[in-house]
Each structure stands twice: as structure tokens, then as C-alpha cells.
Amino acid sequence: MRRLWLPLTIVALSATPGASQDEAPADTTFTVRRIEFGVQGPETDTSSSRFREYRAIPSGFVLDRVHFAGNDGFRYDVRVDRALQADARYTARLKPGPFQVDFDFQKIPHRFGNDGRTLHEERPRGVFVISDTLQRANQSALEAQRALSPAGVNFTFLQQLVNPTIDAASRIDLALMRDRGRLELGWKPKDKDVELKMSYFQERRYGNRAAGTSFGFSNVVESAEPIEYRTHDLATAGEWRTSWGLVRGGVRYNWFQNAYLSQSFDNPFRVTDSNDASAYTAPGSGSINGAATGVFSLPAENQAVTGNLGFVVKLPSKTRLSADASLGHWTQDSPFLPFTSNTSIRLPDGRAATDLASLPARSLDAKVNVSSLSLNLTSKPAKHLFLTARYRRYDFDNKTPRIEFHEGYTRFDAVWEDIPRVSVPYGYTTGRAQASASYDLGRATLEAGYRYDTDDRTFREVEQTTTGTLFGAVLLRPTTWIVLRASAERAARDFDGEYHYAEAEEASFLEPEAPTQLPELRRYDLAKKDTDRLSARLQMTPGGNTTISLGYSKAKDDYKESPFGLASGEVEGLSADVDYTPSERWSVFAFAGRDTFDSLQRARQSGATPSTREIDNWTSNVTDKVDTFGGGFNVVVVKNKLDVKVNGSYQKVDGTNALDSPPGGTPDVAVAIPEFDDTKILTAGGELSYRVSKAVRLSFGGWLEDYELRDSATSNIATYLPGSIFLAANDGDYRAHVLYARLAYVW
């Protein structure tokens, strides 16, 4: 008997089934083994970042795809796309028994511009320096010119001063990369109505992007903002299903980390700190003072924890009631920067503005409670009648304490502004109640409904806006191969009482003076507005091998009670899609669309006080006309042997800004802008695919792209313009083509 249990246990273990409970029946076993690799050669005619904005497209050998999947033992699916490239993706899904493991790692590049020119050198990370020698030379030149003639400190003078240095400046590419990884574990036992999941996600984002670092109105020195972010997300969720419905819930903790909470950047025109009342206009005839170095805050670290709970209940008459609630708590407590880096600036009481001790607080201790509630009721009380009712409420309760800066603050690190300010913790609550009924008449279904929205806001011009929306839809099915869906809605947003523009502006001032905002301006996110929307889509599938889809949509927002601000916005679109697949041997598709965007805004130019003169008015009417075409075909030239596919697309956007102003005022004249983010994008490609054997397929193909941007404000921007030194990184026109050869091997 002694130790007999031990060999008996071993025998028992070896006799029992393995861990996999999901071993598939023999006739559903499958395996997939596929690898695709090849060579490719891209060619571009410019250094524009746009071609590779979100793509790698390397030259040479590429491992395009690896795919392993099967269910021998347990179910698994492993994929690799674009291995080792800057846009690679690796995913795996394993399902051993009741467990499921999902892994996903993805790289997403984002290239903003190449070959920018910068006077700065980043030394160390987040610190952008210009040599003291250069700063001293420029400051001395400015002092000499100002002593000679202040009016001589103008663009021509500055351009001559700066251009030689810019010509010799180092180059910089602006780009960032996201590395995103997720691991999810699930437990979903067969024949058990419960499911649990846990997941962890992390994203590292690194690189740089253009930052408008400025020393004032006449001294923008664009630099490259350092990016080294990490976002973590830890979540757990569960669901329990019963005969009467289900219960679900979960908790999530998300936190954002930033390795650099600030960025410092040298002033090309100052080597020493100084200040005067007009220093924020330097360098110019008014002043040549200011800070030698500016400091700028980067995104603060923050955290959010959220819990949610919900249920679905099934009731008689195909009635369902669902309710979901969530509660969240957001926090942010990153340390403040000092008022300024300019050592010459002092608070009115003499304290150094560079000293953290001069601040009224060292951090914000921000906190927000976020909650949401969603109730949904659907029912089919009669055979052809379907009813829905919904209620939703979202509350952003900002509990962040208000920080009062009684002494004021510094402006662009150039001068102390003796204007006491206080922070404003905006909050809001949105509510929605909606009910609709639809009736099925057989070949037609009609729906009508009403939706009521309320938006409550703190510290804004209006405390509450309400929007009532009447909507309807019709679905026609005259035959089995024709479907027409059309819907329309009419909404009106309104508010009671006055529009408190002054109070809203004064909210951030401890000692408010006369408001500077134009009193008749109505901000479009809460102004009174009428909205009309119409959309229709006709889909036909005659013969079963053809699909024709025609679509029309129109949406118009009319801010009829807004004398100034956005007056109207309209979007209209027309589209046609055709897909014809007469046989397994060939198919062809084509699509076309015309979209028009039109917006009108009214404004008034003011001097030191808000103008009351109508001749100071101006309007901007922006129109974008977008034409989109595309199409292609696939042909099986030799069945199971040779395929050809060709496709292409073209989009042209023609934007204009028609500006107008009555003569005699300020502005006296308004000159329209004809090239307003005009673009053309053409893509065309083809592939010939030859099946060498059951396991091997060779493909030869390529594509070309042609991108063109014409914009009066950004195209071919110079590095130095009045008041600004830009990086002028290249994200403009390009023409590129890529040729490739691929081999796919399946076993």
C-alpha cells in the first residue's frame, strides 16, 4: 500500500484527457500555414513626408505576411504583418479550452514633415539651445540698430540678420511613433453562461512634432516638441447570462505618463534676460527686450479610473430593458512651472517670477467625477409595431479647485502682466431622451420619433441649451433586389434668457474690466440653431451579380440668431457605386462622389475696444468641392493559374475662401483666397498573380501615387517670415511609384 497511490496517480493522470477540452471533431480540423515575402523598390521625387505619413514602404526585402492558424489541439491564430517594419503588426489568438489569450502589438508611425530647418539643437532632450555666440551677435546687432533708429528694426533688417544662419541650420525630420501592445486573457467556458476578461494595454509614443513656441507677436520660433509618452490601461470585465437576460460589469484604470513636462527653447535674438512693457512685441521698433530662454508646459500626467455596471432584461412581447451606468474619477497633479524663465521679471511685490515659491500653488490637484447612465427599452407589442425609448445622461463634474493668481502672470516670458487671473474648471451635463415607433407594412417600414437633448454647462455664456429633434425614416422593399432607405430630421436648439458673454469672459478674471469680446458674437457650440438633415440610399442587386448603390445626403445648420460667429454650415453629398461580378472569372467596380461643404461666418474687426461700426464687418464664406472617383477590375485570365487586378482612385478638393468687407471701415478691403487647402490625390496600381503550384504563388505589381497641395498659407513656406522662424518641414507634393515582386507559400 505504501506509495501505491503514487503510481496509481501517475496512471490516472496519463489516462485522463488532455487539458484541451475543445478538440475539434475530425472533419473540422484545419491548419493554415502561409508566408508572403518579396522585394520592393519605392521611388519618390521629393523628400515630402506625406508619402510615408503612416506607412513604412521600405526598399528591398520585405516579409509581408506570416499566418499560422489551426485547431489541432487547441484553436490558434498567429499573424505577422509587415514584419520588422515601422508599421508592423503582430497578433496572436489562442483558445485552449475555456481560456482565450489575445495578444496584439502594433507600430504606427506618423510623419509630419521632413527636412525642417532649425536653429536649435536639442541638448539634452527637451532643451532647445542656440549657441550663445549667435544669440550675442544677434542681440548686439539689434541693440546697435535700435540705437541708430528703432524703426530700422524691421523685417528686412531681421531677415538679413537671420537668413545666413538659417541657410546653415541643421535639418530635422518631425515624426512620432506609437508602439502599442495589448494582452487580454478571457475565460469563457463552453456551456457556461459566464465570461471574464482581463486586459493590459501599453502604448509608448515617442518622437517629436512641430510646436508653436513663441516669444511674442513678432517672435515665433517654431521648434520640435519632444514626445515621450506612455499610456497604460488595466481593465477587467465580466458578464453573466441567464434566461432572463444578462448582468455585466467592469473596472478600468488608465494612466498617462510623460517623461517631459516642459520644454525650454532659446531666443535667437537675446542672450540676456530683459523686459519692458512692450517686450512681447519684440524684436521690432517697439522693443528688443525679452527672455533669453522660454519655457513651455507639455501635457501633464493624468489618471482615470472607471467602473461600470449594467444589465439586460428580456420581458414578454419581445420587450427588452437595458441599463448601463458608469462612474469615473479623473485626476491630474503634475507640478507647475514657475511663472517664467526670465530672470529679469519680478512680481509687483518684488518676488522673483522664476521662483516656484512665488506661485500660489505648486500643482493643480485636479479632479473630475464622470458618470453616465443609459436606459434603453425596446418592445414589439404587436406583430408589425416596434417601439424604442432611450434615456442617456452624461455628467462631467469638474471638482478641480480654482487657483487664483492675484498678482498676475507673465506674458510670453517677456513682461509681467498685472492682471489677476483665476482658473476656470469647466463642467457640463448632457441629457437625452428619445422615443420612436416603427410600423412594418410588408414592403415598407415607416418610423417616426422625437429626441430631446439638454446640455447644462458651468461658466459658459448660457447655462442650459435644449434641442428638440423630430425624425422620421422610410424603408422601401418593392422587390427582393431593391431597397430604399431614406431618413430626415429637423432639430431646433434653443436657450432661455440672455447670452451672458461678459460673465463668461469675466470668469477667468479676479478683477474683470470691460469685456473685449464682441457682444453680438454667438459661439456656435451653444448658439441657437436649426438643423435639417436628409439622407437617402438606393441599393439594387439586379440579377444577383450586380450591385448598384446611389446615395444622397444633405445637412444644414442655420444659426439664425447669431449676428456674429458661425452663421450657417451646409454639407451635401452625392455618390454612386457599381459592382459587377458576372462570373467567377471577372468582376469590375467603380464609385464616384461629389461632396460640397459650405460655411458662412460673420465677424467684425475691432481696435482697442469692441467696434460698433457695421463698416468694420467682414464675412468669410468657405466652400470645399470634393470630387472622388475610383474603380478597378479583377480578371481570372487562366483559372487557378493567372489573375490580374487593377484599381485606382482620385480625389480632388477645391477650396476657396470668399472674404468680403464693406468699404470705408477697418478692414476696408477683403481679398478672397482662391487656394484654400486644395489637394489632388491620385493612386493607381495593378498586380499580376501567377500560381506556380498549389503551394506557391508569384505576384508582380506596383502602384503609383501623385499628391499635390496648393494652399496660400502653407505651400512652399519660407523658413523666415515676418515675426516667425518656421521649421518649414516638407509635407507637400510628391510623386511616387512602387514596384514589387512577391512570393506566397502555403503549406
Place this chain on the structure above:
Amino acid sequence: MKTLDRWGCAATVAFVLLWPSGAWAEAEKPAAPPPNVSLTQCGMCHETQINAFKTTPHGTLAQSCTACHGDGTEHVKGSIEKGVPGPITSFKNRKAEEVNAACLSCHDKGRQANWHGGLHDRRDVSCTSCHSVHSFHSARAQLKTTNPDDTCFTCHTNIRNKSMRVSHHPVREGLMSCASCHDPHDGTKPKMVKGESISETCLTCHTEKRGPHLWEHAPVRENCATCHDPHGSNHEKLLVAKQPYLCQRCHLNTRHPGTLYDLRNTLGGTSPSNRAVEHACKNCHQNVHGGNAPSGPYLGR
């Protein structure tokens, strides 16, 4: 040691007796009756469909084809005896409600449990409008198109056109998809987004903008879509309008905010202005989403 021997024997006996119904094994429920027509039999005529079907979780179902198509006895009998397939449940030309009822008989869970009453449900979209059980082309979710977004673009052609614009999320590059932000099954959230609000959905990836900030920009706090069009735009950073005009829809304060900037102030104009060119307002007001610097009430620090 004798105690260990006794406990060891007891444990072994318990293990052998309890397995496969042991505590760590799956609880046994009464086995489903075997299908009246097996997968192999269906595959004799429907080889293409079965080859695809059996690679999916559907293929491992005890009832396999008959789980959805019902009793196939007469269908097979007709083919064999008369050369004409007998009747069987087909989902072609069925109303969306009937198709969806079949799918939801198993898939009424997770976010699909929120399908009822959502806009897709009310517009008569059926599960098979987007998905195919045995003729799918996508790598995940068994969609009818190879590229998942083409499924959405079948109806949302205006969004397809927007996604082709110069400023866009990397959807057409395949690094994101419509499903990165939307859940087409869940009609309880605004615009069918995955987050509790549109802004929370954006903050899933743009967490650096969550704040809260010392100096807030009110419309940013409330809704990212006030200024951005996430589907695509011709203006930089997915903005709904070009700066400075976008900003001037709300800021017509004295001096430079309300000033007209026209062609003369652009590149090549007689007096180019840094308030009109390149990033316009954002050349100075860099922290437009909110900032944490004490000297940044105008979001310039």
C-alpha cells in the same frame, strides 16, 4: 507517512472518479443531439462554403450547419433521390429581423446585446449585411470584404470619401479601422462610439489631452468634434475649418483675434502674417487643448 499515504490514496481515487467532471473541468451539460446532417454530408455539395466554415468557431458547433439552417434531411434526400435539393432554411431574401433573430439566438451577449433599438437595427440592417458565416473575406469578424472598412463604406460612402482626404486617421493604411472608434452593434452610445462620450473615445488614444488642465479651453472639454472631424479633412489636424477662421468663429475679441486676415496676409501676399500662415493661431497658442503653465491663461505657455 502513513497519513500521507492515506490522503494520497484518497486523493487519487477522488481524482479518477471526479474527472472529467472534476472541479477544474467544465461542468457537463446535457449533450446537444447530434446533427441530422453532418458537416461532411453538407460538404459533398457545398465544398467551398464548408472549407471556409470549418475554420471558424461556427465550425466547431455541435449542430454545425443545422444550427442555423435547420433540419437538412429533406434537403439532402431531395438531392440524392430526385437530383433537386429539398427544402431547407435559407437566409437569402429574408427580412433583417428574421436573420438577426437567428444570429442573436447565440450572439445575444457582449456589445451585441445592445443591438436592439440601435440605429442599424432600426434601419433594417441585418447581420448578413456585413458578416458572412461561410463566404467571408476579412481576417477577423467574418466580414464580407477583405478590408473591414469597405464593409462600412458600402453604405457610408461619404465617410469613405472623407477618409481619402489629406488629413486623416490611418484607416486607409490599415493601421486603424472604423471599429477602432465605433461599435456597429451597440446603439446605446452617441454615434455608436465605444467610449461613454465622443471625447472619451478620442481620449482612448489621445490620453495626453485628458487633463484636467489648469487653463481649460471650454469647447475642447466638452466635445472634440466641435473643432475636429475625425473621419477626414482637408485642413491640418483634422480640423473642420482652417485657422484662423475656425478660431474666429468664437473669438472676435478686440485687436488681433477679430482682425481679418485675407490673401494679402498669406504667403506671397503683400504683408504675410504669422496669424494667417502655417499654423496661424497655433503658432503662439500652442496649448490649444488646455495647458498647465501658470503663465498660460491664453494657452501660449
